[in-house]
Amino acid sequence: MKDFTFYNPTKVEFGKDKENLIGSYMAPYGVKKALLVYGSERIKASGLFDRVAKSLGENGIEFVTLSGIKSNPVISKAREGVRIAKENSVDAVLAVGGGSVLDTAKVIAAGAVYDGDVWDLCSYKKYPDAALKIFDILTLSATGSEMNASAVITNEETTEKFGFSSPAAFPAVSVINPELQETVTNVYLAYSGVDILSHCMDLYFTASYIPEMTANHIENIIRTVIRTTDVLLKNPGDYEARSEFAWAAAQALNRTTFAGVEGNRYDTHLIEHSLSALYDVPHGAGLAVVYPAWMNWHLPMNPTRYEQFARNTFGLQTAEEGIEALTNWFVSIGAPVKLEQVHIDKDKIEEIASHIYRTIEMARMQSLYPKETIVELLNRM
């Protein structure tokens, strides 16, 4: 194994009804006043908001709110949250929602203890080495943000989708009650499944080195996501599948998949970010479009790994069969695999390629992805 540091101090409270105890999870950290961040008012209709408010009240925790967080979260909302957090001197941020709400909460938590514009912290201008305590009740498992130190957010003015990674951004406690995710639509379940797989596969296919135990760990997560997504699309109430799906999502980006790994990159994520930022394509849908084209292009660079993928995740023999099986699986769960399916015309390719290239430059990957390669990839999508 290559040298590594493993550190993940997030406490995960996993299971039924645990959101009703959120106040008791926060109180030991000395929280007196929190900013409650959420997406739509649906959490009021479902009763979730009231149950959270009750538990906070029972534990002597006051709160103020910020709502209206949408998927592909934006920096303007985080700025609003930072203002509210500072004006109300809150000492914690509580996210109730999916990855977009949680990432916004992380950015707010870091921004609330920073004097300048919070975008500085997301655009590599200033490292966010401190933050308010972060808590969350997860209502959609996909991004893995509930068990890691990262946040991603879009600047609507510049259409840049950046973020940060800092130990200060680990949630102190993440509540994962799979039952809260039963109302996720099949479409979003499919997108989430693709997102989780991509967190595994970006690393798995690009790494120059993966220890066998770590590779097998990643394959276990991939198999779990495929198996449980298939069950859930037919039976959204299957708690067993719902809970394994949720735990797989957390595992996929909690650094266990990085143990002893070298040379991994985030190629498809970097490419997809432009589709989300420019056309507001859901992240998981964008990834499903990028992946088949990218895998077929990338295969010659790591043929042994693709063969192992085919064997250990689908029980197939050749690399090509594995890629085909994954593409077919995307189609079978209703994920788009072509640009036209997310309503992007081929005549936009030059514009998108330029946008992607800016991200590629930031990541210093120009030699791997000269502009003509990006255009070629987009043409295959």
Add this chain to the structure above:
Amino acid sequence: MKDFTFYNPTKVEFGKDKENLIGSYMAPYGVKKALLVYGSERIKASGLFDRVAKSLGENGIEFVTLSGIKSNPVISKAREGVRIAKENSVDAVLAVGGGSVLDTAKVIAAGAVYDGDVWDLCSYKKYPDAALKIFDILTLSATGSEMNASAVITNEETTEKFGFSSPAAFPAVSVINPELQETVTNVYLAYSGVDILSHCMDLYFTASYIPEMTANHIENIIRTVIRTTDVLLKNPGDYEARSEFAWAAAQALNRTTFAGVEGNRYDTHLIEHSLSALYDVPHGAGLAVVYPAWMNWHLPMNPTRYEQFARNTFGLQTAEEGIEALTNWFVSIGAPVKLEQVHIDKDKIEEIASHIYRTIEMARMQSLYPKETIVELLNRM
């Protein structure tokens, strides 16, 4: 998955030469004076002691020492450590050694902030809710203590082998440099392999419920231990195998194997503890003796799981084949599988059974293990 809490704040610094940075890992926790706990003076001959002392000095950390910790560590040594820690007002304990040294260090760290006798904390009289900061440089991977909140120790006067589990006992930072373990003898490597497997198998075979993803995770650790032990017995210098072995050991008891599991017990550990406590049998050797007899006796209670074990770890079909393969593997690596191989006469069985029964009573498992069952198990060993 059943409800669970996952929490593991230990930072693992894994890789070559990392022990030379131990002072820099401790300094951020405000450590000014540490108690350095170790086993034999071999760490002086090897230069490890000097390198640790140098790094501590460079980071302004003073230290006092406690040496002479042996395997199956004893409470008298921990009492000595507590006295030194209190007299010198140390604010951290640094273990340099294997699981016995680390467990002693954990007990000392808890005892140093407790007013009564430290055995109170190990014998369920008083819960150890606080401790000095704990750090370690691991020289033998087996017990998994480097990434968990537990410690086990023997009271020589009462021959009781008890311990505790408390969040206060998580090491703050564990340094795992697989190269430091290259000098472990083949005999101890074999015992360590058995110990790690038993951490996985106790849970795997006894749990009334294991989610498929968690079961596959456990099987991955088991396969890794078997594969890497075989490599290392032939080539102790194989860094790749050495490092996967070490990471597997940490994974086996860092709570990842417990995710969503219900009803697991530690049957073979409870039984083996008496062999260690009464006859000073190395823990891993004792486990190798207990396991074959126990599995054959236990098989009818969980036949499906034994079949899955055979299939997913050895690629075999039937439960019986799996048990036979594991027993043969123990023999092949030089582990004892009979009491006589650890020099225990059959005429001691009544005495041992009584001792085991006391432990079984403490664990409230009398209905599963009436005394005649224990005698029967011992007769099969």
